[in-house]
Amino acid sequence: MDFHLTDDQRALRAGVHELLAGRFPRERLRAAVDAYEAADGGPVLDRALWRELADAGFFSLLLPEAEGGAGLGLPEAVLVLEEAGRALLPGPLVAGVLLAGAVDGVAAGERVAGLCDAASAPALWEHPSDCDEVIVVAEHAAYRCAPDGLRTAPVRSVDPLTPLARLLDGPSGAPYAADVPRLRREAVLLTAAQQLGGAVKALEAAVAYAGQREQFGAPIGSFQAVKHLCAQMLVRVELARSAVYAASVTEDPAEVSGAKLLADEAAVRNARDCLQVHGGMGFTWEADVHLLLKRAWLRAESWQSAAAGEEALAAALADGHIAV
Amino acid sequence: MDLTYTDEEEDFRARLRAWLREVLPKLPDRPAATDWPGRRAYDTAWQRLLYDAGYAGLHWPADAGGRGATPTQHLIFLEETERAGAPYVGANFVGLLHAGPTIAAEGTAGQRARWLPPILRGEEIWCQGFSEPDAGSDLAALRTKAVRDGDAYVVSGSKTWTSHAEVADWCELLVRTDPEAPRRRGISWLAMPMDAPGITVRPLRTLTGTAEFAEVFLDEVRVPVANRIGAEHDGWRVTMVTLSFERGTAFVGEVVACHRVLVALARKARDNGRWDDPVLRRRLGHLAAEFAALWRLTQWNVSEAQHRGGVPGAGGSVFKLRYSHARQELYDAAAEVLGAGSLDADHEWFADRLSALSYTIAAGTSQIQQNIVAERLLGLPKGR
Numbered sequence: 056m057d058f059h060l061t062d063d064q065r066a067l068r069a070g071v072h073e074l075l076a077g078r079f080p081r082e083r084l085r086a087a088v089d090a091y092e093a094a095d096g097g098p099v100l101d102r103a104l105w106r107e108l109a110d111a112g113f114f115s116l117l118l119p120e121a122e123g124g125a126g127l128g129l130p131e132a133v134l135v136l137e138e139a140g141r142a143l144l145p146g147p148l149v150a151g152v153l154l155a156g157a158v159d160g161v162a163a164g165e166r167v168a169g170l171c172d173a174a175s176a177p178a179l180w181e182h183p184s185d186c187d188e189v190i191v192v193a194e195h196a197a198y199r200c201a202p203d204g205l206r207t208a209p210v211r212s213v214d215p216l217t218p219l220a221r222l223l224d225g226p227s228g229a230p231y232a233a234d235v236p237r238l239r240r241e242a243v244l245l246t247a248a249q250q251l252g253g254a255v256k257a258l259e260a261a262v263a264y265a266g267q268r269e270q271f272g273a274p275i276g277s278f279q280a281v282k283h284l285c286a287q288m289l290v291r292v293e294l295a296r297s298a299v300y301a302a303s304v305t306e307d308p309a310e311v312s313g314a315k316l317l318a319d320e321a322a323v324r325n326a327r328d329c330l331q332v333h334g335g336m337g338f339t340w341e342a343d344v345h346l347l348l349k350r351a352w353l354r355a356e357s358w359q360s361a362a363a364g365e366e367a368l369a370a371a372l373a374d375g376h377i378a379v
Numbered sequence: 380m381d382l383t384y385t386d387e388e389e390d391f392r393a394r395l396r397a398w399l400r401e402v403l404p405k406l407p408d409r410p411a412a413t414d415w416p417g418r419r420a421y422d423t424a425w426q427r428l429l430y431d432a433g434y435a436g437l438h439w440p441a442d443a444g445g446r447g448a449t450p451t452q453h454l455i456f457l458e459e460t461e462r463a464g465a466p467y468v469g470a471n472f473v474g475l476l477h478a479g480p481t482i483a484a485e486g487t488a489g490q491r492a493r494w495l496p497p498i499l500r501g502e503e504i505w506c507q508g509f510s511e512p513d514a515g516s517d518l519a520a521l522r523t524k525a526v527r528d529g530d531a532y533v534v535s536g537s538k539t540w541t542s543h544a545e546v547a548d549w550c551e552l553l554v555r556t557d558p559e560a561p562r563r564r565g566i567s568w569l570a571m572p573m574d575a576p577g578i579t580v581r582p583l584r585t586l587t588g589t590a591e592f593a594e595v596f597l598d599e600v601r602v603p604v605a606n607r608i609g610a611e612h613d614g615w616r617v618t619m620v621t622l623s624f625e626r627g628t629a630f631v632g633e634v635v636a637c638h639r640v641l642v643a644l645a646r647k648a649r650d651n652g653r654w655d656d657p658v659l660r661r662r663l664g665h666l667a668a669e670f671a672a673l674w675r676l677t678q679w680n681v682s683e684a685q686h687r688g689g690v691p692g693a694g695g696s697v698f699k700l701r702y703s704h705a706r707q708e709l710y711d712a713a714a715e716v717l718g719a720g721s722l723d724a725d726h727e728w729f730a731d732r733l734s735a736l737s738y739t740i741a742a743g744t745s746q747i748q749q750n751i752v753a754e755r756l757l758g759l760p761k762g763r
Contacts, residue, residue: 056388056451057381058675058682064380130380262757277762279746282753286700289752293697297675298668304382313668365664366657372645372667373654379638379674 058300060134067127068134074111075142078104081343084143088215088346099218100146100167100185109164114151118162124155129241133248133303140252140322140354143346145216147182149245150190153238157231158188169202170242172358173226179356183207183220190233192242193226197235200228214349236308243358244311247299247318250354254295254321257329257347258288265332275332284328291321309371316364322351382678384451392455398432399463406466412589419504419546422469426501435499436475438628443483444495450684454631454677461632470543474498474505476629478551480621481568485609494549494570506547508538508571508595509618516747518553519562519615523597525554525569531601532556532569537594540741544580544593547573552602557612568614570606577601587733629742630702631677637709638670640728644709648716662712669705673698693756696748703738703745710735 060068083104091099108114116132118124125131132152139148150170151161160166169186171178174194180186183202191198191205204227207220262285265276275281295318302314326348330337337344355361371377384392406425410417429435438453439445448456468475479498482490497503514521523536534554541550550571557565571578577600582590609617645663648654680694710732714721723729739745753759 056384056454056678056682057685058678059686060380258757262759265759273762274760276753276759279750279762282759283746283749285757285759286749286752289757290697290700293679293694294669294672294676294701297679298672300380301382301672301675301678304380309667310671313671316665316668317672362661364668365661368664368667369645369660370664372642372663373649375642377667377671379635379670 058297064131064134067131068138071111071135071138072141075138075144078107079142079144084216084343084346087145091215091218098184099216100182102164102167105146105167106164109162113148114155114164115162116152116155118156122156123162129244129303129306130300132245133299136245136248137252137255137299140249140350141256143216143253143256143343143350147186148249149242152245153241154190157233158190160187171222172239172242173222175356175360177210178222179210179219180205180207180222181217181219181357183218185218190231191222191226191228192235192238195235196226197231197233197238198226198228199231204228212353214353215346217350217353239358240306240308240311243315244299244302244306246354246357246359247295247302247311247315250315250318250322250351251292251295251299253347253351253354254288254292254318254325257322257325257344257351258285258292260344260347261285261288261325261329261332264329264336268334281332284332288325288328291317291325295321309368309377312359312364312367312371315359316361316368319351319355319361319364323348323355326351384455388451388455391452392459395434395456395459396463398434399459399465402428402432403463403465409466415543415545419470419543422466422471423501423504425466425469426471426475426499430500435501436479436495439479439483439495439499443479443491444499445483450628450681453628454681457628457631458635461635467632470504470546471498471501473507473542473547473551474503474549477507477621478505478549478570481551481617482570482608484620485568485617490570490608503548504543504546505549505551506541506544506573506595508541508550508552510540511537512539516744519566521553521555521566523552523554524558525556525567525602527556527604528601530604532567532604532607534569534571534597534600534602537596539583539592539594541580541593541595542591544573544595545582549573550595553614553618556614560612563615565612566614566618567611568608568617569602570608571600571602572606575600575602586736587730628677628681630698633706634670634673634677634702637706638667638674640709640713640731641666641670644713644716651716651718653716653718659712659715662715666705666709666712669701669708673702673705676701693751696743696751697756699742700745700748700752706735706738 112125115124116127120126147169150168154168155162158168161168166187167185169189171180171189171191173191186202189200189202191200206223208223210219210221212219265281266274268275298314298317302310330344333342333344336342410421436445437448437456441447482494511521525532525534550573552569552571554567554569555565556567577598579596581594583592583594584590653659676698683694713728754761
């Protein structure tokens, strides 16, 4: 047993971090927020950035090498999406990674595919104006739809970088042949990976601010009340990381549920505590903390809510389908 | 990220399981919690069985008489002994996890030869004389003084929270040898024989109703200078070298046990109808995620130790913070499942609910652990 990252996995994570730091730095994040507000519900994805990500192999991660992909597995996809979450990178990334082999043009970044969970209520669809094709996933089946074939109502999204629309009808369109439980499980896991990255970012931002902001003649990070907030943020990150990484290796349904549950908690609680550490600054639009929190709230409702996760785990516990 | 065990590791597990199947049925009944001589005899007999089978000091370095096993083999040992219901480390705890590793790391060849083999063979029991009434979280405030008199130190003061003091042969004792020096530079580490004149042991009854600890009063106790481990006044550093062992793998078996309790809780709740309450179900579901993740975090920390040549990392503090809290949550959930039945002090979960209260205090309170995590892992500035 060696649970640690291999050298290749470390290099992959560092490479993605570097790529995103260069292509999607804070200025670009804030510019995207401004652009979204100006667009008023229109497309927000930067297609040039999307193609750059594709060129770097972002969406062809899981594709076999024979199909032009990297032939990697879920552990690597988790590392990549963790970094995406840490950078607050917007867009239907999970759909891109999971549909690259099924929807033409997705692997190359030329077309954007969306995934919509029709089993949730309300059924929300991310980036409706950006998608060229959407796979609607019902409880046990999936359907392939053209974006203009879906009747939707506008929803003003909590997250300034993730526009939403609400599906008005049940799933329809051409059947999409897929192992639906697996597709759902992988969507849950990769969403959890993004939450893990968001939790890491919130911790980093809180620690940086606590080390620099002075009150009472000392950095506020020297006060135990602030230290303890930060320490608990790290505890949440490390617990969620262990759960998410392990679930990516075992793909065990209960373990995936637990990973999402703990990663959601880490992302939301850490963003809240990060906001608290930032004091009044944390309540401003100018600080990035609210973007972290709003993204965490959005992801927490995606694919598996806390209630659904806890019920799934309780059922697994009762049936003996969860082991330590 | 590889969670599968190698053939070698699985072979180790299989041989251990076979051995446990053979020896466990032959063990005598466990003595009562209040029967200290009986507990000592039971725990040391188990240690002797481990020694004869080659499982004693598994994680100790080979040159200290240990087996030089990898951290993963040690993890498997702790996991399998718990699953099989084997005895706990019990009275051997301080010797195997504190005093022994300290002597192995810092003792002379003669000191290692004197003290390590009897620990591994289950012949000698150690207790810990660190905390004092006025030196708890602030351990460096300790005042028990040791004054040189020829080839001995004359030691006076008092220690508290000393487990197994009633039956221990030796005490790993921290004393102040230089009252003038800065606090951490005037402390020495001594091996004190518990039968020396001037030692009074008074059992300390805890809220569980039993006396798991004792107070130890020292009145001009003579301890040979030759019993000092490390240089004079260097005891703080000597102690810190191995203190992290307690937070490394000490709770591996307990995580496995907690999961088992959780499964039993779910079964009990289904039997008594409380399972129909979604709030309770969700609470148990959440705990299932917690303990599964704590198990993975343990494997993560063990893998890290393996990469660092067996030395446990700071991840132990992170683990302890979450685990101690989760254990309390588990037994609070148990009380909810039992309802008024949780008031029955003879119920099997009652004693565990009470003892869980000590987990956020012992071996560094959660508040101290959070300071450690914030300063050492996150690099936040020291202060108040």
